[in-house]
Amino acid sequence: MSILIDRDTRVLVQGITGKVGSFQTRRMLEHGTQIVAGVTPGKGGATVYDVPVYDFVRDAAASESIDAVISFVPARFVRDAALEAIESRIPLLVLTAADLPIHDIMDILNSAKAHGVSVLGPDTSGLVAPGRCKLGVHPDRVLREGSIGVVSKSGALSYEVCKQLTEAGFGQSTVVGIGGGPLWDLNQPEVLQLFEEDPLTEAIVLLGEVGGTMEHDAAAVIQKRISKPVIALIVGRSAPEGARMGHAGAIVGSRQETAESKIQALQNAGASIARTPAEIVTLLKGER
Numbered sequence: 001m002s003i004l005i006d007r008d009t010r011v012l013v014q015g016i017t018g019k020v021g022s023f024q025t026r027r028m029l030e031h032g033t034q035i036v037a038g039v040t041p042g043k044g045g046a047t048v049y050d051v052p053v054y055d056f057v058r059d060a061a062a063s064e065s066i067d068a069v070i071s072f073v074p075a076r077f078v079r080d081a082a083l084e085a086i087e088s089r090i091p092l093l094v095l096t097a098a099d100l101p102i103h104d105i106m107d108i109l110n111s112a113k114a115h116g117v118s119v120l121g122p123d124t125s126g127l128v129a130p131g132r133c134k135l136g137v138h139p140d141r142v143l144r145e146g147s148i149g150v151v152s153k154s155g156a157l158s159y160e161v162c163k164q165l166t167e168a169g170f171g172q173s174t175v176v177g178i179g180g181g182p183l184w185d186l187n188q189p190e191v192l193q194l195f196e197e198d199p200l201t202e203a204i205v206l207l208g209e210v211g212g213t214m215e216h217d218a219a220a221v222i223q224k225r226i227s228k229p230v231i232a233l234i235v236g237r238s239a240p241e242g243a244r245m246g247h248a249g250a251i252v253g254s255r256q257e258t259a260e261s262k263i264q265a266l267q268n269a270g271a272s273i274a275r276t277p278a279e280i281v282t283l284l285k286g287e288r
Contacts, residue, residue: 002129002174003194014071021072031134068092079104095121124179125155146171149195152207173201188218203229210236215262223269230271
């Protein structure tokens with residue numbers, strides 16, 4: 001098994017006819033993802049790699065059973081596209097675009113909550129259940145089907161960690177990129193709980209960074225609810241106060257938002273702490 005997606009997940013791609021959307025559609029199809037529809041206004045009736053294209057999400061939803069939407073729509077159009085998907089009550093929406101205005105993100109998250117839709121992102125690399133389904137841009141060569149759950153704010157960091165896991169013989173059950181913030185729907189504590197309930201996942205890797213207090217919330221969940229081994233890597237230990245370190249949410253604004261504070265909280269909760277991606281492999285070998 002995996003979390004959030006599996007072999008049977010039926011997917012719609014927003015922005016499927018664009019350069020990025022069409023390229024990633026091909027890569028996701030090659031991974032085994034069931035892409036049943038795409039949407040680009042004005043391109044209804046076309047096909048992309050034999051996937052039918054519709055003008056509106058409602059038209060696609062009327063013709064196909066859809067479980068998840070992944071959006072490759074440019075940032076300035078994301079709000080309208082996301083609200084359209086949410087109004088069709090498709091259970092999962094993955095938003096890859098970065099640098100959305102905060103008020104757009106708030107509108108999307110508020111609407112999603114009202115309609116019972118889960119949102120991953122924005123600014124997410126997506127999620128992938130290796131060998132079964134991919135909704136995002138993770139490079140296939142770093143992945144391997146297995147039993148290690150990975151949750152990360154950073155896409156690039158998750159690629160490096162998965163590469164090292166795969167080379168060491170540790171496959172992944174699901175890799176979830178929650179995005180760089182500063183606002184989230186699906187977050188680290190929720191994904192940790194999903195991994196805890198997933199019978200395939202035997203251990204969890206949590207990849208965090210400076211900024212915000214989500215890792216403290218994750219630590220509280222680990223201490224109270226997670227029985228599986230958790231290995232955490234928090235990057236940005238040398239980040240100066242007030243500096244933005246790549247992601248919108250990666251700004252050290254208080255003592256609680258520093259890497260060391262988060263590392264201490266996670267360690268106190270029972271997580272094993274890695275200082276480098278290579279140390280994650282070493283710690284996992286110690287769990288065997």
